[in-house]
Amino acid sequence: MNSLILLFVFIFGSIIGSFLNVVILRYNTGRSIVSGRSICFSCGTRLHWYNMFPIFSFLLQGGKCHSCLSKVSWQYPLVEFVTAVLYTMLYLKLGPTLDFIFYAFIFSVLTVIAVYDFRHKIIPDELVYLLITLGFLRLAYVYSVISPDMAISGFLAGSLMFLFLGSFWFFSGGAWMGLGDAKLVLALGWLSTFCYALTSLVYSFWLGAIIGIFINLFFKRIKEVPFAPFLIVGFLVVFFYNSNLFSYLGSTACIK
Ligand SMILES: [Zn+2]
Structure with missing residues (x-):
């Protein structure tokens, strides 16, 4: 594949990432995400x-404001870089297709949710409902154009994971799991199929447990671990590597 195209996709992703930073920052503050100049806080x-300039301005200015030299959050270059990498990987996997545009949008929303949940311990309802709607539309498309079995597999995956995490939320009174996490897995399941969705959920729990234990041992005891970033990383790993822990469940459940 032409490396110039990949470079272009990378730069495009970093620009989108810089817009996602604005969305993360201004969400729920009443400030418009499309107008208003960017300022140093x-x-x-x-x-x-x-x-x-995404990524480069931060590096060139040593992570400081050019005027008052106060430190600029690492979130900015990190989100720009991660978005750029995701877009590039997505392009390598899907090429110049409508699927690329669809998933680039999905991954952008997931990036905002991950960072927002990390910062505020809450998943914005509007964004997760947007994902659920897109997941449902995708299922409808898959059902009518690609394969009904595949659509049913995805529908079951999302619905069962929603009930699973939803019961955690219900029986713990929101202490172990947020309702937002349950809504998120509903969307992620509907964007996937049964075995892949289950695999990504297992990865999320493993990753959450490892990192949770690590943080509690070496840093401070934390009461609330934001779970959305783990759910999203699990989803990304399975999406890009087609990882499937449940292939033995047979062809009907583990439809691709
Ligand atoms: Zn400043």
Whole structure:
């Protein structure tokens, strides 16, 4: 594949990532996500166009505001870089297709949800309902165009995972699991199929357990671990590597 195209996709992803930072920051603050200039939060200086190059501006300025030299959050270059990498991997997997556009949008929303949940311990309802709607539309498309079995497999995956995490939420009074996490797996299941969705859920629990134990041992005791980032990383791993822990369940359940 032409490496120039990949470079273009990478840069495009980093620009989208910089927009996602704005969405994460301004969500629920009443500020518009499409208008209003970007400013430094310490000194209020407006950013110039040359301060807003994704990833590079942060590195060139040493992670500091060009005017007051206060530190700029690592979230900015990190989200830009992760989005750029995701877009590039997605392009390598799907090429210039409608699927690429669909999943690029899905992954952008997932990135916002992951960072937002990490920062605020809550999953924005509007975003998760948007994903559920897109998941349902995808199922309807798969059902009528590709394979009814595949659509049913995805429908069952999302619905069962929703009931599973939803019961955690219900019986613990929201202590072990948020209802937002249950809504998120509903969407992720509907964007997947049975065995792949279950695999990604298992990975999320493993990853959450390992990192949770690590943090509690070496840092401080944390009461609430945001689970959405783990659910999303699990989903991404399975999506890109077609990882399937349950292949022995047989061809009907483990439809691709
Ligand atoms: Zn400043």
